[in-house]
Amino acid sequence: MLIGVPKEIKNHEYRVGLTPSGVRELVAAGHKVIVQSQAGLAIGFTDEHYLQAGAGIAARADEVFAQAEMIIKVKEPQPVECRMLRPGQLLFTYLHLAPDPEQTRLLLESGAVAIAYETVTDERGGLPLLAPMSEVAGRMAIQAGAHALEKAQGGRGVLLGGVPGVAPARVVVIGGGVVGLNAARMAMGLGADVTILDKSLARLKEIDMVFGGRIKTLMSNAANIEDSIREADVIVGAVLIPGAAAPKLVSRAMLKHLKPGAVLVDVAIDQGGCFETSRATTHQDPTYIVDGIVHYCVANMPGGVARTATMALTNATLPYALELAGKGWVQAVTDNEHLRHGLNVCRGKVTHAAVAQALGYDYVEPLAAARAAY
Secondary structure, eight states, rough: EEEOOOOOOOOTTTOOOOOHHHHHHHTTTTOEEEEEETTTTTTTTTHHHHHHHHHHHEEHHHHHHHOSEEOOSSSOOOHHHTTTTOOEEEEEEOOTTTTOOOHHHHHOOOOOEEEGGGGOOOTTTTTTTTTTHHHHHHHHHHHHHHTTGGGGSSSSSOTTTTTBBBBOOEEEEEOSSSSHHHHHHHHHHHTTTEEEEEEOOOHHHHHHHHHSSSEEEEESSSHHHHHHHTOOOOOEOOOTTSSSSSOOOBBBBHHTTTTTTTTTGGGGGGGOSSBTTOOOBOSSSEEEEEEEEEOOOOOTTGGGHHHHHHHOOOOOHHHHHHHHHHHHHHHHHHHHHHHHEEEEEEEEEEOOOHHHHHHHHOOOOOOHHHHOOO
16 A cells, blocks of 8 residues: 655644654555655654655655555644545544534545544553553643743742642642543642542542552542632643543633632643633644633644654554555454544545534444445
8 A cells, every 4th residue: 555644734743644663664564655755854754764764755745645545644634635635545643523623524525534543442442542642742731731830921820849838739630531640640740739530430549549649539520620620720621532522621600710820721622622711722822811811722732742742653553554554444444343433534424423423414334334435
């Protein structure tokens, strides 16, 4: 199969869909790879590195899209990229369609087949292609929150870990999944007073067993959320419903009860955000203030540590890319139920139930769509 890797064009997005080592593995398996010139240059992967790994180099994105049978990216395709997709072409990337009706419409109109990293599953019920970026984003959430808490950034002027004789900042993490746990660990490591909320009692027991009370745990419900955020300096939104829009857990009315200069970090912004006042921001302009509360809602947080994130992402996605390229997408999603869960759009049909429900489309079962395409 001929696989294409275009350069990312989203604001301050420096990640790339494949590392040179990932290209080498695909070439060794008998596939061809074409990479857009300078796709990885910003993070130290030069065209020469890709050439040495066996890839071809294309000058422009349209050349990559025109030639490739499968496109491997990082971020969701921008409108100009959606219009370069063709019927039957396979797109393998993050999509986050539920809060993005325009992208969904353009993908449907393209006739392409789109498999979303964020809805591919594993045997344990996890999301293995979302997990590495969730780990990065969770850890970055605390770095970002600590910086935004500085007075010059509009925050309360509080040091996350405090100093002897001065209490540390209070950090509340809503959601105990991969993002939430990594955020809580980072905050705890910096000396903050950390509370994590989750709807799963089993998950809270796991966290308590591992951290032995160093991280406080609370059942996530409306009353506990309202009570805990009143005293918080940093609040991290880390809630995920796979494929669906994030629930709004903190309303605008609740902001007046927060400490002036407190910081909201919405890691769920890719799925629409879990705070009512959230709107997507960029690394170039990451924060804004509503009712005296600092909001950090960067939609591609791992792009800020793009080299680490790219290597972590390729580690996770490469086995699936090899399976898709080796078998073809129809056979791969037929054989592998976990890849099948990743199929979001197929030749003009929505094939993920949560996306269909969120955006009002008819849902087509992915196996039926695959068989129809075959």
